[in-house]
Amino acid sequence: MLTWEHPVRLASNTALTKKLALITLLTIVLCPVTTVLSQQQQEEVVPGSDADCLLRFKDTLANASVISSWDPSTAPCKRNVADWFGILCITGNVWGLQLEGMGLTGKLDLEPLAPIKNLRTLSFMNNHFNGPMPSVKNLGSLKSLYLSNNRFTGEIPADAFDGMHHLKKLILANNAFRGKIPSSLASLPMLIEVRLNGNQFQGEIPDFKQKDLKLASFENNDLEGPIPESLRNMDPGSFAGNKNLCGPPLRSCSAISLSSPDPPPSPTEKNKKEPFFTIAIVLIVIGITLMIISLVVCILHTRRGKRLSAYPSAGQDRTEKYSYDQSEEMEKTSETVTSYTSKRDAVPEQGKLLFLRDDIERFDLQDLLRASAEVLGSGSFGASYKAGINSEQTMVVKRYKHMNNVGRDEFHEHMSRLGRLNHPNLLPIVAYYYRKEEKLLVAEFMPNRSLASHLHANRSVDQPGLDWPTRVKIIQGVAKGLGYLFKELPTLTIPHGHLKSSNVVLDESFEPFLTDYALRPVMNSEQSHNLMISYKSPEYSIKGHITKKTDVWCLGVLILELLTGRFPENYLRQGYDANMSLVTWVSDMVKEKKTGDVFDKEMTEKKKCKAEMLGLLKIGLSCCEEDEERRMEMRDAVEKIESLREGQKLDKDASASTDNVFASRLTDDDDFGFAMNR
Numbered sequence: 148m149l150t151w152e153h154p155v156r157l158a159s160n161t162a163l164t165k166k167l168a169l170i171t172l173l174t175i176v177l178c179p180v181t182t183v184l185s186q187q188q189q190e191e192v193v194p195g196s197d198a199d200c201l202l203r204f205k206d207t208l209a210n211a212s213v214i215s216s217w218d219p220s221t222a223p224c225k226r227n228v229a230d231w232f233g234i235l236c237i238t239g240n241v242w243g244l245q246l247e248g249m250g251l252t253g254k255l256d257l258e259p260l261a262p263i264k265n266l267r268t269l270s271f272m273n274n275h276f277n278g279p280m281p282s283v284k285n286l287g288s289l290k291s292l293y294l295s296n297n298r299f300t301g302e303i304p305a306d307a308f309d310g311m312h313h314l315k316k317l318i319l320a321n322n323a324f325r326g327k328i329p330s331s332l333a334s335l336p337m338l339i340e341v342r343l344n345g346n347q348f349q350g351e352i353p354d355f356k357q358k359d360l361k362l363a364s365f366e367n368n369d370l371e372g373p374i375p376e377s378l379r380n381m382d383p384g385s386f387a388g389n390k391n392l393c394g395p396p397l398r399s400c401s402a403i404s405l406s407s408p409d410p411p412p413s414p415t416e417k418n419k420k421e422p423f424f425t426i427a428i429v430l431i432v433i434g435i436t437l438m439i440i441s442l443v444v445c446i447l448h449t450r451r452g453k454r455l456s457a458y459p460s461a462g463q464d465r466t467e468k469y470s471y472d473q474s475e476e477m478e479k480t481s482e483t484v485t486s487y488t489s490k491r492d493a494v495p496e497q498g499k500l501l502f503l504r505d506d507i508e509r510f511d512l513q514d515l516l517r518a519s520a521e522v523l524g525s526g527s528f529g530a531s532y533k534a535g536i537n538s539e540q541t542m543v544v545k546r547y548k549h550m551n552n553v554g555r556d557e558f559h560e561h562m563s564r565l566g567r568l569n570h571p572n573l574l575p576i577v578a579y580y581y582r583k584e585e586k587l588l589v590a591e592f593m594p595n596r597s598l599a600s601h602l603h604a605n606r607s608v609d610q611p612g613l614d615w616p617t618r619v620k621i622i623q624g625v626a627k628g629l630g631y632l633f634k635e636l637p638t639l640t641i642p643h644g645h646l647k648s649s650n651v652v653l654d655e656s657f658e659p660f661l662t663d664y665a666l667r668p669v670m671n672s673e674q675s676h677n678l679m680i681s682y683k684s685p686e687y688s689i690k691g692h693i694t695k696k697t698d699v700w701c702l703g704v705l706i707l708e709l710l711t712g713r714f715p716e717n718y719l720r721q722g723y724d725a726n727m728s729l730v731t732w733v734s735d736m737v738k739e740k741k742t743g744d745v746f747d748k749e750m751t752e753k754k755k756c757k758a759e760m761l762g763l764l765k766i767g768l769s770c771c772e773e774d775e776e777r778r779m780e781m782r783d784a785v786e787k788i789e790s791l792r793e794g795q796k797l798d799k800d801a802s803a804s805t806d807n808v809f810a811s812r813l814t815d816d817d818d819f820g821f822a823m824n825r
């Protein structure tokens with residue numbers, strides 16, 4: 148038997164040697180043919196087209212082979228769907244590139260992309276690019292640029308961002324840039340977020356003039372001098388790790404010059420000054436300690452009396468969570484908890500529970516460990532536990548496997564991004580815990596558990612199934628939550644990514660909340676391919692890609708599940724099997740004019756709602772078009788689902804509807820007869 152330990156025997160195996168020789172020969176013979184072919188194909192690309200620009204950009208990459216799907220014989224975008232990996236498309240045009248965490252190396256040259264006129268966003272985060280900051284001045288329509296977590300070095304010219312009138316977000320964090328912060332940045336008219344943390348920028352921070360600048364991170368650089376007045380309202384954490392920065396919100400500049408080591412004192416002067424400094428420092432330390440102790444005592448006292456409001460109910464505004472509260476900042480110094488809200492996103496210490504919300508009473512890891520716990524279930528990504536912290540706080544802690552590939556900073560950054568989301572139908576992540584090998588996400592426990600439990604499991608024989616009005620309310624909430632995710636996270640390839648009925652949880656009044664959303668960027672890609680529901684879609688099984696329309700597919704399946712009460716068997720297997728698909732069963736039933744048999748027998752209060760039920764069934768099937776081109780857009784689906792409220796109006800004209808949006812698996816509208824057999 149051949150083993151790796153016996154290379155000599157391997158070489159002497161004549162049959163194998165012949166095979167290897169044959170392969171080598173075939174490679175030598177075929178290579179020129181494929182090269183000629185690809186040259187011919189390349190010649191078909193229209194010079195100056197988006198495809199041409201992208202291919203020229205690809206040629207500049209040191210390890211271009213990692214983007215093998217950029218095939219000159221196909222177009223990068225088919226309408227809104229990208230055929231090339233990492234390309235973001237809108238109305239058939241390229242509007243962004245998202246090549247993150249792909250091990251790309253060498254220098255980054257963005258010049259070839261300059262002619263792409265709709266280019267709005269570029270993300271090359273988490274690669275190994277090195278060399279200087281690429282020139283971006285010619286990308287005038289760019290709105291966001293993400294270059295964080297690479298190995299860029301050197302100074303950035305002062306005028307590097309001149310003329311970038313549309314740039315809103317610039318993320319250069321965690322590279323090795325040095326020299327002055329380019330002054331052109333400070334006058335970009337639209338800038339709302341700039342992250343320069345984790346570099347070696349020197350000198351003073353320029354005076355950022357933008358009124359709308361919401362987030363600026365300068366921590367962990369070599370910056371010095373006074374913080375410009377325009378940035379004084381920022382969180383102190385944004386300036387941490389720069390020894391010589393001073394002025395509000397940090398200590399005053401006079402304090403710095405007091406403790407400044409130069410000019411070096413003469414030995415006699417030094418002897419005179421030493422006792423004075425020692426006493427002064429001791430007094431300052433005692434003063435600060437007393438202040439901290441009294442503030443902490445004060446905070447704990449007020450908090451104990453304060454009744455917890457876990458999080459606002461549907462519709463209630465949650466924006467106050469971002470207001471900066473000094474007492475919270477003091478609490479941060481306690482060993483037990485750390486805040487990590489949008490205004491406080493210096494990378495926190497490891498091993499603590501990090502809170503993303505300020506409107507929740509704090510607890511720590513020990514509280515979670517001590518709490519009475521119940522296993523809620525063990526999903527594909529790990530187990531979830533219900534933990535009763537006290538009589539008013541019941542949390543769900545999900546312990547995630549398969550999240551070990553992203554770096555610490557990247558994980559924190561993504562969590563803070565999720566912490567900024569705020570919608571009545573998204574279950575907020577309250578806190579999280581990061582260790583390299585372990586991630587915990589904490590959310591509030593929802594008393595009515597999941598939609599899946601109501602449709603498939605949780606019911607005793609005499610308990611009625613969910614009635615129709617409740618099902619409508621649930622799907623409308625789900626649609627609104629998805630619409631919000633699509634709006635807020637446009638750069639994610641797939642904003643939810645794991646939509647299924649166990650990831651829709653219900654509060655006391657059956658208001659739905661989406662969970663496990665937008666986690667794809669921090670999941671290990673290998674496991675997400677195997678476990679996330681989006682990867683069980685036809686486009687992934689057939690073409691090997693997922694897009695925003697994949698979330699639409701998942702919404703469609705969820706709608707059919709809600710209407711039929713049937714569990715989508717396909718979820719239990721890898722990939723997509725049309726024969727096992729709930730979608731195929733429903734569309735076959737409709738075509739056979741047995742539509743009435745499709746609806747869940749356990750559904751109550753459905754008699755007067757024929758039109759709404761049919762309307763939703765149509766939307767569901769339109770979301771489940773195998774062909775993404777014909778599949779409904781998310782915004783259309785959301786709009787149509789919201790309009791289900793006008794149920795009785797729809798009732799009249801449902802069967803007469805010939806709306807094009809429903810170009811679906813149904814051959815014609817007559818197939819859609821509603822023959823209620825019961």
Ligand SMILES: Nc1ncnc2c1ncn2[C@@H]1O[C@H](COP(=O)(O)OP(=O)(O)OP(=O)(O)O)[C@@H](O)[C@H]1O
Pocket residue numbers: 523524525526527528529530531543545574590591592593594595596597598600645649650651652662663
């Ligand atoms: N905040 C919550 N409130 C109430 N029940 C919850 C909450 N979060 C999760 N659950 C329920 O706990 C169970 C286990 O959830 P978990 O997220 O671990 O697995 P899953 O959703 O079944 O699968 P996956 O890991 O693929 O997401 C599910 O039935 C889920 O609906």
